Amino acid sequence: MNNTTVLNTLRFIVLVFFQVTVFNNIHFFGFITPYPYILFILLYPLNVNRHLFLIFSFLLGLVLDIFNNSGGVHTTACITLAFVRQNLLKMSFGYSYEFHMMRITDKISSELVTYVVTSVLIHHTVLIVLEIFNLHFIWEILLRIITSSIFSILLIFLIIGLIKSPRR
């Protein structure tokens, strides 16, 4: 048990707890719900076993699905995001991303914004498309993906802003 393991376990529990008790109960205009729990996947350390990372993401999604009675939609969205995360990091931070990642939350750079925005969009698209799964509701799907993503992105930056401040 080292510091990183403890930090990640805590992050898992705290994010799931707040997602289930607070964020899942937010329905702006009846349909906008933010999912900032994916911060766990976004901030997961880079230099670790990718298999373990996939399995943790799977568990994260499964826990959310159990709480939401939603079958496997969160699980699918989470492992998809976990699988493509490396490519997203390369795309937004360039090939030397592993050095940048050490201070990912230090300042809100344009690279960080690209990383978070693309991640949230991918996760929410998979999640909402699978959740509704009906071409009849295509406009509602699009509207919910866009509005929920905006809300999630704002909340994620708010949380990043909150957790980085004590280190200064």
Add this chain to the structure above:
Amino acid sequence: MQQIIYFISKNSTRLLFLLLLVVSLYLTTQTHSYHQSQMFHSANVVSGTVYEKTNNITEYLHLKDENNRLAEENARMKQILYNSALIVDSTFAVNPSIRIAQDYKLFHAKIIKNSFFKKDNYLTIKGGKLNGVKKDMGVINSKGVIGIVENVSNHYATIQSILNTHTKISAKISNTDHFGTITWDGKNTGYVQLVDIPKLAALHKGDSIVTGGISTIFPENIPVGLVDKVYTSKNSNFYTISVRLFNDMTNISSVYLIENVHIKEILELEEETINE
């Protein structure tokens, strides 16, 4: 052989991802098929406890509403008591002519998690196997139908809400025998759809819709809602009716579970009849 091992070790992440993807897609499609129990649901000890604790806190915000509802219900009960010789309004659940005492048992339960903004909504209640809750019990409150019990654990149970695109509840127009099926199109939490009502039926805006007597889950004459709009199509002999629910499904906290005492007998008889 060596090449296979090499291939597996080289693509191990991808293969693991595919494996997990298959598992999660399986879990997803399971919920999309009609009336199939979920493998993982919130009627377990961990999520049940979390929802119960949070509900203990948030419940205080609705105490006033809940008190009003109970007072209204008490008033109606008293009205029956004092006028017990009369037959009360047909939209009322505990009609003396239904003989609830003989055929149906009622339990009280508290909702600890409500959901209404999805297409397939489930509620979680406190009360499970150990409290006598069984699968396929009907769930109502003082205003009308809420849903049907879906999964049961020792202390908690999940309810398939009336606001679930897979829910089908038999219903009829009050005071007639024109039966149809209540479904939900997934759009508005205040309205459900009543389909398969023949065009022969006389319909008016504001008619009340109640549960039909042909299901083993709900007794007859439990209120559902009022006729709001009637849609007709030239190609079909049936109406599609938009029904405004009596219940505000976004604001419910206390429910009754209905157990049909004779359900076993009925099901056995039906099975025998089919097998003959």
